[in-house]
Structure formats: structure tokens, C-alpha cells
Amino acid sequence: MRDQMNLTDPSPLRILGAALYDGLTLLVILFFAAIPYSLMLGPGFEQDPFARVAFQLYLLAVSYAFFAWFWIQGHPTLGEKAWGLCLRTHTGHAPTWLHLNRRFLAVLLSLATLGLGWLWVLVKGQTLHDQLAGTKIMRCA
Numbered sequence: 001m002r003d004q005m006n007l008t009d010p011s012p013l014r015i016l017g018a019a020l021y022d023g024l025t026l027l028v029i030l031f032f033a034a035i036p037y038s039l040m041l042g043p044g045f046e047q048d049p050f051a052r053v054a055f056q057l058y059l060l061a062v063s064y065a066f067f068a069w070f071w072i073q074g075h076p077t078l079g080e081k082a083w084g085l086c087l088r089t090h091t092g093h094a095p096t097w098l099h100l101n102r103r104f105l106a107v108l109l110s111l112a113t114l115g116l117g118w119l120w121v122l123v124k125g126q127t128l129h130d131q132l133a134g135t136k137i138m139r140c141a
Contacts, residue, residue: 010139012121014083018137019118019127021079026063033062068100076140086140087130095135103133 045051070077074094076086106129110117117128130136
């Protein structure tokens with residue numbers, strides 16, 4: 001697959017732009033994913049601690065499914081496609097399930113640090129979660 005594409009390093013702003021685009025897309029998906037859950041449990045479900053944790057885990061699973069669906073097939077997410085990027089391993093191949101699981105867990109770490117994992121791209125040219133997962137955002141022509 002690597003020899004069919006021109007894989008180069010994108011600018012940090014291009015990576016951050018794609019992340020912002022994907023983040024906004026994910027917010028819309030999570031909004032619509034929350035509707036059936038809240039309709040099923042009814043108003044005030046957030047008062048029950050178990051229901052609240054289950055809801056958060058449900059939204060986390062929806063987030064994982066959204067990204068994994070694109071990446072395991074070797075396709076760019078909507079943000080990556082708009083900015084001409086794709087996720088690859090350091091060897092230029094499509095990521096495996098192991099890479100995706102590592103990357104998703106590392107993204108949670110980036111979120112827990114209030115976005116510092118994404119700002120890492122300004123220092124090292126790649127996000128912290130990509131470095132931890134053995135993946136790389138590349139410019140795909």
C-alpha cells in the first residue's frame with residue numbers, strides 16, 4: 001500500500017486542523033448517539049450513578065467504533081480526508097487492531113492532559129498518542 005501513495009510528513013497545523021474537524025464530527029455523532037439512550041432510560045437517568053457511568057462507557061464505545069471503522073480499513077477519517085491525511089504505521093502500512101487500541105488509549109491520555117498530547121505536534125511533528133501507539137499521521141496524495 002505504501003508504494004501506491006506519496007506519504008510525506010504534514011505540517012503540524014494540518015494535523016491539528018484534521019483533529020479539530022474530526023472532533024466536531026465526533027461531537028455530532030455523540031449527540032445523535034445519546035438520543036436513543038436518553039429516550040430509553042427517560043428523564044433524570046443521569047441521577048443514577050450506574051446509569052451515568054454506563055452512558056459514559058456507551059459514548060466511549062461509540063467514539064472507538066467511529067475511529068476504528070475508518071482506520072482498520074485503511075481509510076482516512078472525514079477530517080483526515082478533508083486535509084489530505086491518513087493514519088499509517090511508521091512503516092507506511094494500515095494500522096492493526098493493536099495499533100488502534102494503543103492509539104485510542106493514548107488519545108484518552110491526551111484528553112486527560114487537557115489536549116497537551118495534540119500540542120506535542122508543535123514540538124515533535126507528531127502527536128503524543130501517535131508516538132505512543134507506533135502510528136503516524138501522513139500526508140496522502
